[in-house]
Amino acid sequence: MSTRTNVAVGRPTIRQLEYLVALDAHGHIGRAAAACFVSQPTLSTQIRQLERHLGVTITERVGRGIVVTPAGRELAERARAVLRDTDEMLEWGRSSTDGLGGPLRIAAIPTAAPYLLARMLAVINERHPEVLLCLDELRASALVEALVAAQLDLGLMAEPEAHDDLAHTIILEDPLLLAMAPQHRLARQPSVAIDDLAGETVLLLEDGHCLRCQVLKVCRSVGAREVSKGGTSLATICQMVAAGMGVTLLPTSAAPIEARRGTGIVVRPFSDVTAKRQLALVWRRRSPAAPLYRELAELIAARLADANSGSAPSPASSKPDVGDATAAG
Structure with missing residues (x-):
């Protein structure tokens, strides 16, 4: 069966591309709609309009549910690339001066977020007071995926592996x-x-x-x-x-x-x-704000080094008691 349909005049909207990506990721209209904070009819209507714009069948009904067609999955990958480019354009606008502005989306791994995020944010607010911080806590694999997909701007993680799309600076x-x-x-x-x-x-x-x-x-x-x-x-x-x-x-x-x-x-x-x-601050290599992110990472590293310079673990007593907790910060 052909996946080609009649093509409507006009271009798809960014919102329609977001719905397509969500549908491809979740494989279910209801879950995709919930992830996009819209009703199922709204998402279904926009997907049908997208099909008419592109002239491609994106979904097909199987039993009582729907599945994304192979052509739909290919379109979703292209939509992800468009959304990444769009986010990078917005980043360029926010970082085209000497400082960052607008939303700055940051996530940290759970074994670092409660202990270091507050100190990091103090440096960011001091250097870029116009940013609106949006925070999350993600495990390493999910954090990397979100960075590559331009769903995050910065990530704090341990032992980052080499990645073609990502750059990092060790901060601690x-x-x-x-x-x-x-x-x-x-x-x-x-x-x-x-x-x-x-x-x-x-x-x-x-x-x-x-x-x-x-x-x-x-x-x-x-x-x-x-x-x-x-x-x-x-x-x-x-x-x-x-x-x-x-x-x-x-x-x-x-x-x-x-x-x-x-x-x-x-x-x-x-x-x-x-x-x-080793803990590192990570960002997309292609991000227009990459030089500012690297500068931030270096500032955070210096601040953490200063804070830790006098706080090495002290020697234990020969008879520790229940309340003894020799710790370093």
Whole structure:
């Protein structure tokens, strides 16, 4: 069956292209409409108008539902490219002076957002007071997809891999600390070695967190017993540590909150300097605001370095008590 239809005069609207992309992503009229904050009839009507504009059948009915045709999927990919170019045009307009203006969409991974985002935003507001900050929290894979699709302007993530469409600047070296209950055998030491984890039960975040992968590498190098118990956040994992269910590796940036005095957790630095992660600010390489984003990343890195310069973990006492929480910021 041919997918060609009669072509109507005129061009498709940006909104129609957004509806097409949503329909392709969700594969369901109702879910696509909800994602676009419109009614199902509105989205269906606009898709039909788009079909007439383009002369291509975008959907076909199968049973009681609809599916996107192969031609529709090809059009959705082209629509994504158009929307990316449109967003970049808007970015160019907002960044064509010395400062950013308008909405600035930022997302951070869950193991960094609660601990670093506020400090980042202070620098952004100081350098670009006209921006309207729009914040989100996404796991690394979703964050990268959103950046590439121009749904985000900036992302904060750990250990970014090389990507043709993305650029990044490292803003923080974030050493990992061993977090444990104060009664733990290693809590009496001022620092610990990676080999000290041998035989320990190390609690992990659930699948999908990049920190989980980093901790797994450390555990498997020394034969530690890694355990996943459904920890959805560092806060949850730390509560499990305080309950004596095991130990965990905690980023230094998270320690002032998760291992503060009174939490029932102590932290000790590793003598092995390789036990760390790198946090980076990431953006689209083609973005017209890329030079401003790089400048921001360098300013944030300098500010974080200044804040951390005098806050290295202090030595542990020989007899730590329940309230002892040696942490670095």
